[in-house]
Amino acid sequence: MSSGKTRDWRAERSAAKRAAIIEGAMACFLRTGYAGTSVDEIAATAGVSKQTVYQHFGGKERLFTEIAMETIDDVGRPFFERLAALDPGDDPKAFLCALARALATIANERRLIDLRRLVIAEALRFPQLARAFAERAPGRTIEALAETFARLDRDGVLRIPDPYVAGEQFNWLVLAVPVNRAMFDPGLRFTEAELERHADEAVRVFLAAYPAR
């Protein structure tokens, strides 16, 4: 039992250090950009040794990539949960509005928006990083929407001949306006009412183009 407690304590300390590194790294990246940040600075900001940063993440590129992927996954969770809860018997308009509203909240996720800005900034110098980011966000969202739309078409709910194109359209009808504004205006926050109105209007346009059968 005492060795079990030691392991718990070690795991907790390791998790706390990992969290400190992530927080410190994010602060450094935002202050001086990805290219301008060194592992030394990250270690100093996080209050750990450089060796500890390497033990946890291997290096700067993997650290940044893990931060980006974890953030995308955290931020996207409500949307994917909503999508998984799809009941074919649901009214398509109510379902799509709930989905669009869950998606729209992403525009207020400061951490993801800041990361997106950083990745775009470094796309010329670090194309793999940019590609990995884009494949996850919006890539995975669009793929998940496409699967859902293929199912709605198959089940005879909506007529959607090209589910992937429809997925892109849905994603950007909801996100293009607020995400674009946030890219150029870092302090911007949308009210819940603004995002809901915008999401509902996106669904109105989408359902006009892909009417219920």
Added chain:
Amino acid sequence: MSSGKTRDWRAERSAAKRAAIIEGAMACFLRTGYAGTSVDEIAATAGVSKQTVYQHFGGKERLFTEIAMETIDDVGRPFFERLAALDPGDDPKAFLCALARALATIANERRLIDLRRLVIAEALRFPQLARAFAERAPGRTIEALAETFARLDRDGVLRIPDPYVAGEQFNWLVLAVPVNRAMFDPGLRFTEAELERHADEAVRVFLAAYPAR
């Protein structure tokens, strides 16, 4: 007559220097970012004196802003010309397809896409620059679309209760997919056929949401 020729020659030399500064500055900005570029480097790259850079542009911020605004205006010209040529008697679908196709070509304008990436990169440190950029692109495009849609609504061609929202939707139905991809994939080029298909599909969705009366 000889003094007129001297003036011509001076004006030509001045214009050539201005063009060299713009080209040199753009190369520096792309290589090291806006914040990482000094007027010294720009002058050296352009093959002019630092004094000449200041004479022409006042400083780095005005130089960057002028480059951005000139590029936006150059790139947007075909779209605005198409818009100005609107004839209320035109078939709305044909007119909107021509407009969407003119707008879509912007996604292949490497210079504008690179500038957009730079401005987003610096949005935290230089918010005025970012705001000025966004107000011009996509701001002016959306405003011009809104005016056109208000007119189409007034003339009874299409029913568009909120022309500004419709302007945003049209702009992003055409540009969100290709511009987002280009942000994360700097080498990406779209074929003319890809952009035309995408533009036509944007118009299909738009006209479903705002049908002809």
